[in-house]
Amino acid sequence: MNGMMMQSQLILTGIMKHALNNSPDGEIVSITLDNPDFRYSYQQAFERASQLAYALQKLGANKGDRIGTLAWNDHRHFELYYATSCSGLVCHTINPRLFPEQISYIIEHAADRWLFIDPLFMPLIESLATHLGSIQGIVVLTDKAHMPNTTLSNVYCYETLIAAEPSEFHWPELEEESAAALCYTSGTTGNPKGVLYSHRSLMLHTYGVLMPDVFAIRRDEAILPVVPMFHVNAWSIPYAAPAVGAKLVLPGPKMGCGETLSKLIKKESVTIAAGVPTVWLALLKYLRESEETLPSLNRVVVGGSACPWSIMEEFEQKHEVYTHHAWGMTEMSPLGTYNARIPGKLPKEEAQALRLKQGRPGFGVEMRIVDPEGNTLAQDGLAFGALQVRGPWVCERYYRSNESALTEDGWFDTGDVATIDADGYLTITDRTKDVIKSGGEWISSIELENFAMTQAGVAEAAVIGVAHEKWAERPLLIVVPSEGKMVKTEEILASFKGHFANWWIPDDCVIVQEIPHTATGKVSKKDLREAYSDYLWPHEATV
């Protein structure tokens, strides 16, 4: 027997309609090159999305066409999110920090029809001109006065394009399974792979992130996504904020700058902000130097890579800001787990250990860990294995691939290695390819890095496996000292004693001024492994 409830489709248009009916005055603030202090209401934003939808129709975009964006977090990118997806097109956000070859691969693979670009990316697109076969034209996200000169043809100005269009588009009744957005993984192994989100998966994910034990954004709040809108839909914040009517603060091209973030948080009374650890390091450094505080800020969400304790501690002790650790991935839209406020009072060390975990699964996400034979392992916080997930916002197959991305029994293998404790807390111990295999046993690079980053004078640390004649691989610690600080390699290595089994302790430590990062701001272990492929252990070097 079927239920007897309405069959309304879960489509993003629903968010737009809800905001128009319930929070038309909700505010969006945005920084762009042509206007460093732009602000308008949800009503105005969605009217302009309507104008853009008409313009896209006139450009000849047809249902299912991919519309590429190379853009920062700003109001025009927000308009694009809704104008494309809600008119039946696919919003394909492209990460401009990828290598140019990866960008042209992605554009060709997605067969994008139109590109909407920030004026800053004109030189990049000009350099890729010979690879833009599928592209019919380029729209520059600016006004007439700020249009860049270009050697390319079929280039349009965004503001001119939408200016004369009506502000009430007749949004189509879409099927909830239809594609809404496309985002490629950064391709740390092999070519980038496209994850094609449906309206339904994005809507359910939006409900998921709004839960009280996840972002818990309220209408009276202001949220700042420092995670880029080209990286997994800025963790869904451009959908979640209008869904509840919260103020959305879009930081524009300079969002890696501590000063910009600090000023924006203060000026707009931001209460919650979300981003990867590196942006928080930049913000905290600026706050330390300027002795400024952030009275409105209540919590930050940190994900994308493991959050060092130093970030959590400094935010809390100096700024009374609670740090929530979260884990997810492009293939999961991205929410996997979230570390909500710990209930009750725990002794300091216990609380610290718990908060460093990646958190508990959001409602809608199932997780398990398995051994190499596929047997499910105990959730005892000790056994570690391949982390697999399933749920309505998890990728089933990659774009343009006929093969399922799932295991035979229907789970998605995340490529992460983890433990899960009896309370459901996940601890990522490594990415499968970063695990250090010493004498047949596994050593977690992340645990060693987390510990190294608690040592005085250490700004950043990475641990990689380096070939070793006896043990196959041994851990090598690479450390970036804090500005103006001296660190002694022997002292850092000695600090591991008593905290880890002896065979886990790195065999050597090297001090560097900089560690390479990927396009999504994570330590690039691949580059580090390449850089240290000829590395000789001290005993080998002296032979």
Ligand code: ADP
């Ligand atoms: P990309 O693969 O493009 O860098 P993703 O955001 O898809 O970007 O990366 C997902 C991966 O990032 C996860 O599989 C995991 O290895 C890592 N990751 C994400 N959040 C965390 C976290 N809080 N702690 C440790 N690793 C994390």
